[in-house]
Each structure stands twice: as structure tokens, then as C-alpha cells.
Amino acid sequence: MSRRLLIVEDDTDTREFLAKGFTEEGFTVETAPDGREGLYHATDGGFDAIVLDRMLPGLDGLALIKSIRAAGLKTPVLMLTAMSAVDERVKGLRAGADDYLVKPFSFQELHARIEALLRRPQDTEESALLTCRDLEMDLLKRRVTRAGRELTLTPREFQILEFFLRRKNRVISRTMLLEGVWEYHFDPNTNIVDVHISKLRRAVDEGADAPLIETVRGAGYMMSDG
Amino acid sequence: MAKPLILWRNARTRLVLASMVLSTALTALVLGLVYVTANRTIENETRSVVTAELAGLRDEYERLGTIGLMAAIDRRVKDAADRDALYLLTDAQGNVLAGNLARWPEGIEPGSGWVDLDLTKMSSGEDVSISAASIRLPLYERLLVGRDASARQQLDRVLLRSVGLALLAALALSLLTGWLLTRLVFSRLSDIAQTADDIVSGDLSRRIPVRGSGDEFDQMAQTLNDMLDKIEELIGNLRMTTNSIAHDLRSPLSRLRQRVESLTDPASAASDREADAARALAEVDHLLRVFSQLTEISRAEAGLGRDEFEDVDVDALVRDVTEFYEPVAADQDVQIVIEGTAGRGPGHKPLLAQALSNLLENALRYAPAGSTLTVALANVDEGLTLSVLDQGPGVPDEKLDRLAQPFVTLDPARTDQSSGLGLALVAAIARMHGGRFEARNRKPGLEAAITLAR
Numbered sequence: 001m002s003r004r005l006l007i008v009e010d011d012t013d014t015r016e017f018l019a020k021g022f023t024e025e026g027f028t029v030e031t032a033p034d035g036r037e038g039l040y041h042a043t044d045g046g047f048d049a050i051v052l053d054r055m056l057p058g059l060d061g062l063a064l065i066k067s068i069r070a071a072g073l074k075t076p077v078l079m080l081t082a083m084s085a086v087d088e089r090v091k092g093l094r095a096g097a098d099d100y101l102v103k104p105f106s107f108q109e110l111h112a113r114i115e116a117l118l119r120r121p122q123d124t125e126e127s128a129l130l131t132c133r134d135l136e137m138d139l140l141k142r143r144v145t146r147a148g149r150e151l152t153l154t155p156r157e158f159q160i161l162e163f164f165l166r167r168k169n170r171v172i173s174r175t176m177l178l179e180g181v182w183e184y185h186f187d188p189n190t191n192i193v194d195v196h197i198s199k200l201r202r203a204v205d206e207g208a209d210a211p212l213i214e215t216v217r218g219a220g221y222m223m224s225d226g
Numbered sequence: 227m228a229k230p231l232i233l234w235r236n237a238r239t240r241l242v243l244a245s246m247v248l249s250t251a252l253t254a255l256v257l258g259l260v261y262v263t264a265n266r267t268i269e270n271e272t273r274s275v276v277t278a279e280l281a282g283l284r285d286e287y288e289r290l291g292t293i294g295l296m297a298a299i300d301r302r303v304k305d306a307a308d309r310d311a312l313y314l315l316t317d318a319q320g321n322v323l324a325g326n327l328a329r330w331p332e333g334i335e336p337g338s339g340w341v342d343l344d345l346t347k348m349s350s351g352e353d354v355s356i357s358a359a360s361i362r363l364p365l366y367e368r369l370l371v372g373r374d375a376s377a378r379q380q381l382d383r384v385l386l387r388s389v390g391l392a393l394l395a396a397l398a399l400s401l402l403t404g405w406l407l408t409r410l411v412f413s414r415l416s417d418i419a420q421t422a423d424d425i426v427s428g429d430l431s432r433r434i435p436v437r438g439s440g441d442e443f444d445q446m447a448q449t450l451n452d453m454l455d456k457i458e459e460l461i462g463n464l465r466m467t468t469n470s471i472a473h474d475l476r477s478p479l480s481r482l483r484q485r486v487e488s489l490t491d492p493a494s495a496a497s498d499r500e501a502d503a504a505r506a507l508a509e510v511d512h513l514l515r516v517f518s519q520l521t522e523i524s525r526a527e528a529g530l531g532r533d534e535f536e537d538v539d540v541d542a543l544v545r546d547v548t549e550f551y552e553p554v555a556a557d558q559d560v561q562i563v564i565e566g567t568a569g570r571g572p573g574h575k576p577l578l579a580q581a582l583s584n585l586l587e588n589a590l591r592y593a594p595a596g597s598t599l600t601v602a603l604a605n606v607d608e609g610l611t612l613s614v615l616d617q618g619p620g621v622p623d624e625k626l627d628r629l630a631q632p633f634v635t636l637d638p639a640r641t642d643q644s645s646g647l648g649l650a651l652v653a654a655i656a657r658m659h660g661g662r663f664e665a666r667n668r669k670p671g672l673e674a675a676i677t678l679a680r
Binding site: 102156182185188192199 | 587
């Protein structure tokens with residue numbers, strides 16, 4: 001079944017670029033150029049996710065999201081914001097957005113985040129055991145084994161690995177890692193995230209035949225079952 | 227340029243005129259009062275003399291009858307000690323019985339109070355102005371006693387002339403003082419206007435002359451000069467930043483242009499194109515990072531986000547960020563140690579984490595392999611201090627002060643990913659927290675420290 005996405009964005013170029021991109025990714029896309037029309041479509045229902053610009057003519061993004069939530073809709077919303085300042089993001093999340101992305105962004109990042117939002121409900125099934133191929137993570141005993149052999153991980157490595165395991169088969173961007181694992185909202189100049197990942201890889205892949213964490217060029221990383 | 231001066235001169239004219247009108251009006255009021263009072267005193271004097279004389283003559287009449295009164299009047303006219311004294315006694319029909327006036331003035335009813343009259347003197351035939359009072363005696367004779375008013379009128383004229391002269395003098399004097407006073411004020415004002423004009427025409431280094439008298443004008447000039455110093459400094463910084471931005475963005479943009487150009491070249495190999503596209507993307511990412519950092523800096527400078535301040539456990543924050551950089555440090559064979567504690571303080575947690583991250587990245591860029599990087603925390607009178615000490619080459623002393631200015635990097639080639647804005651953002655974040663950024667050479671190494679107000 002095709003997934004339905006609503007894009008509310010006043011800039012025509014961006015709107016069409018996003019619509020085209022998501023259509024190619026197999027989404028059924030509806031667009032709205034302003035907040036009023038966006039609210040009309042959103043409350044009409046039937047969308048799996050909404051991409052929403054923070055700055056909109058007519059009805060501003062924050063107001064729109066509040067109206068959507070007030071209408072009782074739980075559709076996941078990703079907010080696009082031109083302002084990179086932290087408090088702007090916080091405002092968006094407080095208003096009821098599920099995620100946000102700072103403009104300018106890469107389409108891959110946005111796609112990865114939308115996929116993550118769509119999969120979110122499955123994440124809520126709390127399981128004490130997370131697995132991927134021959135890797136097993138026991139959250140209660142804080143133990144990780146690869147092909148039956150126990151791995152020694154630092155608490156941070158454990159946390160990163162858990163982050164990946166909970167988002168299996170999905171692209172994880174560096175920014176998502178920074179925010180999700182370290183709760184940092186800035187963009188380090190160095191390739192620090194890559195260093196952390198390669199450290200984790202060394203610990204996880206040591207002695208194994210296939211690497212568990214793949215690099216997705218231009219987008220980030222992915223841990224897949226396949 | 228002359229326009230404001232003319233306006234000011236107009237203001238000066240208005241001021242001088244206003245002061246003149248005011249002081250002249252005051253003088254006129256005072257002199258007018260003096261004049262009126264003097265006049266009234268003289269008139270009262272005359273009236274009391276005349277009243278006394280009327281009473282005396284009436285006594286004479288009561289004692290010696292009409293004949294006696296006539297004799298008394300004749301005697302008084304003859305004595306003429308007071309040449310201005312005028313007397314007239316007539317019978318009930320108005321025939322003159324005695325006195326030095328030719329006839330009873332027309333229309334004057336005896337006992338009707340004070341009158342001013344123009345009459346003819348009997349002795350000399352000259353016309354006189356008199357002030358007089360009259361009574362009717364018991365046998366209906368009429369008695370009039372007066373005083374020649376011309377002497378008084380002359381005094382009046384003299385008095386009036388003096389008052390006029392005094393007024394003129396006051397006018398001249400107020401003009402002079404007004405002119406002098408406003409010259410004092412307006413010469414200082416025109417100093418300021420001249421300086422402002424020069425600054426407007428582009429000479430930012432001009433300052434208002436201070437005359438050394440320490441008066442209010444000097445104080446104001448000093449305050450304005452301090453303000454001008456600050457403005458000049460800020461404009462200088464801004465100009466440098468703008469120049470640096472223009473300069474700094476030119477190289478990545480021209481590199482980007484080359485990449486895109488070779489992308490459009492149909493002759494180039496697919497693998498080359500792929501590499502070019504990746505590099506172009508990297509250049510764009512670099513530019514975007516520069517812009518977002520510039521935004522962060524100006525937001526921090528403007529103090530935006532102060533409402534997001536919370537009680538921050540600085541020690542825990544430092545442990546977290548340091549741990550985050552440990553793998554990079556380990557790759558470089560650099561050890562990071564934390565010394566001391568700073569405790570808790572109000573702050574913007576994400577921005578503080580970013581500031582420390584920038585400090586660490588900067589230090590790691592210059593830390594040699596095998597060295598130790600120290601993060602020193604302290605809680606002193608000034609506030610919480612957080613310094614990062616590396617054992618790298620340090621910074622040339624003359625560059626220390628400019629370290630936190632945008633786009634100042636030590637390596638002109640700038641081959642790494644540094645935007646040249648990291649420390650500028652650190653300084654802006656420190657200022658936002660009521661503190662400051664400082665860099666010191668420790669020989670060897672550099673100490674980069676921020677202080678946060680408690």
C-alpha cells in the first residue's frame with residue numbers, strides 16, 4: 001500500500017522538489033502552499049506523515065501544528081525550519097512536532113527522517129532483546145553478543161548500537177545520531193561521528209565475516225537485516 | 227554642511243531675542259512700579275498739604291468770619307512762600323472775594339473732591355494746570371485751594387524719561403549678555419556639529435575637542451567621544467568581518483564553480499564527474515556551515531536564547547563533551563584530562579556544549595601527537611572558568627587578541643574544515659553568559675579560557 005504524505009511549503013521550488021523526490025520514493029504526495037490549505041488537507045485525514053514549513057503565509061507552521069494536534073490528529077509531523085537556533089527547534093517540538101530539520105537539508109536526510117517517523121509505532125513495542133542478524137542485545141542484562149561471542153562495549157558504544165538496532169533497515173544520518181545519542185544540536189567541524197562509528201564497528205565486527213553497519217554515501221549509516 | 231549652522235544661528239537669534247524680551251519686560255515692570263509709586267507719593271503729599279490748608283482756612287473762617295478768611299487768603303497769596311499755591315474765595319454767586327485765581331472754574335461744584343483744572347492765574351495771567359479741592363462754607367461762600375501741577379508734571383516727565391533710558395540700557399545689556407552667553411554655548415555646540423559633520427563625511431576618527439575646563443560641556447564631549455570610540459571599534463570589526471566573509475567565501479565559491487564547470491563537461495569520465503559532484507557537495511556543505519555559524523554568532527551576540535537559560539551542571543557537561551571527543555583524541559594519540567571542578571551555574575546548555583566542543587576541536591587541531599590536553603575547571607570570584615590547555619605551538623603574541631575575531635586562523639592555506647568562526651562563536655557565547663573569552667600563550671601551548679557569570 002502506498003504511503004500518503006502531505007507537504008505544506010510556501011516556496012514553490014522546494015515544494016515541487018520534495019513532491020518529486022517523495023513520489024520517486026513511492027509515496028503518494030499531496031501539497032499545500034500555505035497554512036490554511038495545509039490545515040484543510042491535514043484535517044481531511046488519511047496521511048501517514050506531514051512535512052511542514054515553519055514559516056508559512058496565512059497560518060504559521062507552529063499555529064498549524066497546534067491546530068492539527070488540537071483536532072486530535074496524531075499524524076507524525078516533521079517541521080522544516082530555516083532557523084538553526086536551538087530554541088526554534090525546541091519551540092517546534094513543544095508545539096507538537098515529532099521531528100524537525102533545519103533548512104537547507106539534503107533530501108536523503110529528510111527521507112531518512114520521514115521513514116523513521118513512519119516506523120515509529122513499531123519501536124514502541126518494548127522488547128528486552130534486540131537483534132540484527134547474528135548480533136543480540138539484551139537490554140536487561142546490558143549484554144551484547146555477536147555469533148554467540150560476548151562483546152565488550154563502553155556505555156556510549158552500547159547506546160549507539162541500541163540506537164541503530166531500534167532503527168534497523170533505515171538510514172541514520174549523522175545529525176540524527178548527534179541528537180539522538182548525545183543530544184547535541186550543533187554540527188561539529190570534525191568527522192567525530194564517523195570516528196565514533198568506526199570505533200563501534202571495530203568492537204562489533206571484530207572477527208565477524210560481514211560488517212554490520214554500512215555507510216550510506218551522502219546520507220549516513222544503516223544497519224540492515226539483509 | 228553650512229545648513230545646520232544657519233539653523234543653529236537661527237536658534238541662537240531666537241534665544242537672544244527671548245532672553246532680551248524677558249529681561250526687558252522684567253525691567254519695565256520694576257521701573258513701572260517705581261514710577262507709579264513715586265507719582266502716587268508726590269500726589270498724596272500734595273493732597274495732604276492742600277487738605278491741611280483747607281482745614282486751616284476753615285478754622286480761620288470760623289474764628290474770624292468771611293472778612294478774616296479773606297485777609298488770611300490775601301496774606302497767604304502775598305507771602306507766596308509757595309508760588310505754586312493757589313487760592314480762591316467767592317461768595318454764593320461766584321463773585322471773587324479773595325485769592326489769586328481770576329474766577330471760579332466752571333462746572334466745579336464745591337465739595338466734589340479732587341479735580342485737575344487748567345486755569346488762568348490772576349497775578350500773571352498765565353495758564354496753569356492745577357490740582358485742587360474745594361469746600362462750601364456755611365454762608366454758601368466757596369473756597370478752593372490748589373497746587374500748580376506743572377512742577378509735578380515736570381517731575382513726572384523727568385521720571386518717565388529716566389525710566390525709558392533705564393529700559394533702553396536694560397535692553398542693550400540683555401542683548402549683550404544674551405549674545406555672550408549663547409556664544410559660549412553655541413561655540414561648543416558648533417564644535418560638536420562640526421565634528422559630527424566631519425564624521426558624516428567619512429572621517430570616523432574625528433573627536434569633539436575637550437577644552438580641559440571639566441565643565442558640563444567637557445563632560446558631554448567626553449561621553450560623546452567615548453561613544454564615538456565604541457562605534458568606530460564596532461564599525462571596524464564589522465568592516466573586517468565583512469571583508470573577511472567576502473574574502474573567505476570567494477575561494478570555496480570559485481572551487482565550487484570549477485567543480486560544477488567540469489560536471490557540465492561532456493568529455494569528462496563518469497568517475498571524475500562523481501568525484502567532482504562529491505567535492506561540490508562538500509564545498510556547499512562548508513559554505514552552509516559558515517553561514518549557520520555566522521547566524522549562531524549574531525544570535526548569541528544579540529543575547530537571543532537567554533530565556534532558555536537553566537541551571538547547568540558544568541562539570542557533567544564538560545565530562546560529556548570531553549568523552550565525545552576522546553576517540554578523536556585517541557586517534558591523534560592525544561590524552562584529554564579534566565582538572566578541578568566548576569560546579570553549577572545558569573547557562574544555555576546546548577550553546578555551552580557547543581562552546582566547549584569548539585574549544586576542544588581547536589585545541590585538537592594543534593595538539594601534537596603524544597601530548598596531553600587539559601580541561602581545567604575552576605570556581606573563582608569572577609565566576610565559573612573553563613579553560614582548555616594544549617601543548618601545541620601556541621599563537622604569535624600579536625595574534626592573541628584577534629583570535630576570537632571571525633575568520634582569523636593561523637593557517638593561511640586553510641586546508642582543513644575549519645570555518646574560522648569557532649572561537650568567534652565561543653567568545654559570543656561567553657559574552658552572552660555575562661563572561662568573556664581569553665587566550666594566553668603558555669609556552670608551550672595555548673590556553674583558551676571562558677569565564678561565565680554566576
